[in-house]
Amino acid sequence: MSEASKVIHVRNVGHEISENDLLQLFQPFGVITKLVMLRAKNQALIQMQDVAAAISALQFYTNVQPSIRGRNVYVQFSSHQELTTMDQNSQGRGDEPNRILLVTIHHMMYPITVEVLHQVFSPYGFVEKIVTFQKSAGFQSLIQFQGRQSAINARTSLQGRNIYDGCCQLDIQFSNLDELQVNYNNDRSRDFTNPNLPSEQKGGRSSQPSYGDAGGMYALQAGGGRAVAYPQMANAAAIAAAFGGGLPPGISGTNDRCTVLVSNLNPDRVDEDKLFNLFSLYGNIVRIKLLRNKPDHALVQMGDGFQAELAVHFLKGAMLFGKRLEVNFSKHPNITQGADTHEYVNSNLNRFNRNAAKNYRYCCSPTKMIHLSTLPQDITEEEIAAHLEEHGNIVNTKLFEMNGKKQALVLFDTEEQATEALVCKHATSLAGSIIRISFSQVQAI
Numbered sequence: 283m284s285e286a287s288k289v290i291h292v293r294n295v296g297h298e299i300s301e302n303d304l305l306q307l308f309q310p311f312g313v314i315t316k317l318v319m320l321r322a323k324n325q326a327l328i329q330m331q332d333v334a335a336a337i338s339a340l341q342f343y344t345n346v347q348p349s350i351r352g353r354n355v356y357v358q359f360s361s362h363q364e365l366t367t368m369d370q371n372s373q374g375r376g377d378e379p380n381r382i383l384l385v386t387i388h389h390m391m392y393p394i395t396v397e398v399l400h401q402v403f404s405p406y407g408f409v410e411k412i413v414t415f416q417k418s419a420g421f422q423s424l425i426q427f428q429g430r431q432s433a434i435n436a437r438t439s440l441q442g443r444n445i446y447d448g449c450c451q452l453d454i455q456f457s458n459l460d461e462l463q464v465n466y467n468n469d470r471s472r473d474f475t476n477p478n479l480p481s482e483q484k485g486g487r488s489s490q491p492s493y494g495d496a497g498g499m500y501a502l503q504a505g506g507g508r509a510v511a512y513p514q515m516a517n518a519a520a521i522a523a524a525f526g527g528g529l530p531p532g533i534s535g536t537n538d539r540c541t542v543l544v545s546n547l548n549p550d551r552v553d554e555d556k557l558f559n560l561f562s563l564y565g566n567i568v569r570i571k572l573l574r575n576k577p578d579h580a581l582v583q584m585g586d587g588f589q590a591e592l593a594v595h596f597l598k599g600a601m602l603f604g605k606r607l608e609v610n611f612s613k614h615p616n617i618t619q620g621a622d623t624h625e626y627v628n629s630n631l632n633r634f635n636r637n638a639a640k641n642y643r644y645c646c647s648p649t650k651m652i653h654l655s656t657l658p659q660d661i662t663e664e665e666i667a668a669h670l671e672e673h674g675n676i677v678n679t680k681l682f683e684m685n686g687k688k689q690a691l692v693l694f695d696t697e698e699q700a701t702e703a704l705v706c707k708h709a710t711s712l713a714g715s716i717i718r719i720s721f722s723q724v725q726a727i
Contacts, residue, residue: 288333289360290340292326292568295319296353300387301453302420303350304328310725311339316365316390316442317453329365329458341402342725351532381430383437385423391449396472399423402445411462419462426462431611456614532595540568541612542594548603549577554624558631559581559708560701563720564596564645565589566634567626578605585634596647601698602705629710633720646723648701650677650694653722655689658713666690668713674699680727691727 293305308314308328312335317527319325330336340357348355363627373577383403388529396412403409408428415422427433444451448512464473466671467619468481544557554570557580561567566585573579590611598609617623626632633641654666663679670676675695700721 285335285359286337287359287361287363288329288330288336288361289365290294290328290336291326291358291360293324293356293358294353295324295326295355297321297324299350299355300420301388305388307350307355308339310723311335311342318365319722323587327360328363329360330660337441353468353694355687357531378456379430379434379457380458381424381427382435382455382462383427383433384455384457385425385453386453387421387423387445387446388451390421390454392446394421394423394445394450395435395469397469399425399471400474402440403436404426406436409696410475411471412487413462413464424457424459424462428617439608439724446488447523471678472529492723503709511552533591535588535591536593538609539589539615540585540590541581541583541616542590543610543612544580544582544597545576545578545608545610546605547578547580547607548605551603552580554580558626558629559705559719560597560602560622561593562626562631562633564592566632567629569619569621569623569625569627571617571623574622581612581614584682585632589634596645600648600703624713633718644723645722648704649721649723650696650697650700651722651724651727652694652704653724654690654692655687655718655720656715657717658715659688659691661688661690661713661715665713666692669710670703670707673703673706678681678727690720690723693727 290308295304296616301319304317304326305314308330311330311332314328315331316327316329322325330339336359340359343357385399388426394414396414399412399414400409403425406427408426410428411424411426413424424432425436427436433456437456442451443456464471464476465478465479466481467473467479471538521564527666542561549572553571557570558567561570561582561584564584566589568583568585570583571581571582582593584593594609594611597607600609607608619625657666661681663681666675666681667679670692673694677693677695679693680691682691692700696704704719704721707717709716711717
């Protein structure tokens with residue numbers, strides 16, 4: 283292995299792998315300060331905040347083969363000790379100056395509109411056109427200046443900066459397009475040279491242009507009508523923002539089936555409330571029905587199709603009470619109310635009633651580590667361990683304070699033990715407080 287560096291060199295980065303995929307791979311080890319995609323070479327360079335973070339990442343991936351979208355990637359220290367501006371300017375398509383900029387926004391915590399982008403970029407020259415769209419790399423925009431020098435100045439000044447404090451980071455490349463075609467003036471696209479364009483299409487399919495490598499405009503169509511990013515979501519911008527501007531690998535965002543069928547349950551141990559505790563990690567629960575004629579089957583109706591897709595994606599194959607769960611979309615669009623259904627639509631235990639975007643950010647498959655919150659201020663690690671130890675061997679615990687509130691991490695021997703503790707002890711009382719439990723993506727205490 284070459285000399286340690288805070289810059290990590292990643293090989294075998296296929297065209298299907300986005301910047302957001304790489305961020306997810308390395309963010310658990312520390313802050314990423316720069317990311318350069320070398321598309322022509324199927325490689326990438328990632329600069330961590332310090333050498334220690336890069337060493338942690340490489341030590342971990344020495345024992346665990348990193349894989350993105352089914353493709354193995356290979357990591358090593360880079361010969362660069364630091365990424366320079368020249369390295370960043372060498373990004374694939376982005377090295378030939380052009381009056382059109384391709385802007386990707388990372389860590390997008392707030393919705394970004396045409397007006398926001400115009401406010402950010404117009405100080406550098408006259409902005410003629412702006413188009414925004416959603417891609418696997420995240421929320422992106424094409425911004426056309428009147429002159430090439432204006433675009434160069436904007437890129438030089440704004441590259442890597444945040445629109446808002448601590449979030450909405452700008453990653454700016456030169457586009458290879460010659461002219462943007464804008465059909466509508468609305469919050470997603472605008473032609474500042476033609477204020478008379480309509481705000482929306484009148485019926486029929488969207489005729490928004492496709493921008494090739496930069497992404498088809500609103501690639502997901504809602505039944506042939508107005509194109510939107512995620513058709514079944516009320517607040518698409520907030521959802522996309524929760525995942526850093528793009529959805530996790532394997533999540534399409536297009537499913538519209540709200541009910542899932544869970545099978546291979548342990549009927550002696552499972553009830554509706556335990557299933558609620560598990561599935562409510564991925565969305566609000568409307569109702570749950572255990573199938574009396576098939577005791578190891580249950581139907582779970584989620585708040586919308588996106589939440590159901592998260593549940594299917596993250597829980598398929600999870601172990602619970604000695605059984606490997608099978609989770610699939612149901613042929614039933616919803617669960618009919620009846621004496622054998624449990625209603626949760628108005629439950630104050632649904633996790634996505636408040637601050638939904640924050641909760642989406644924590645969605646993951648079951649892990650060995652659980653996170654406890656809403657704990658009493660005077661709680662001890664011993665009391666927490668005593669509350670959970672019946673569900674498995676506790677390897678380690680850590681009690682800490684965040685924003686003046688006590689929280690804890692508890693590491694079990696196996697994911698199954700952590701899952702059992704979560705389904706049995708979420709929303710139970712500990713020293714007079716109703717505690718909240720979720721899976722943590724932290725790998726060690």
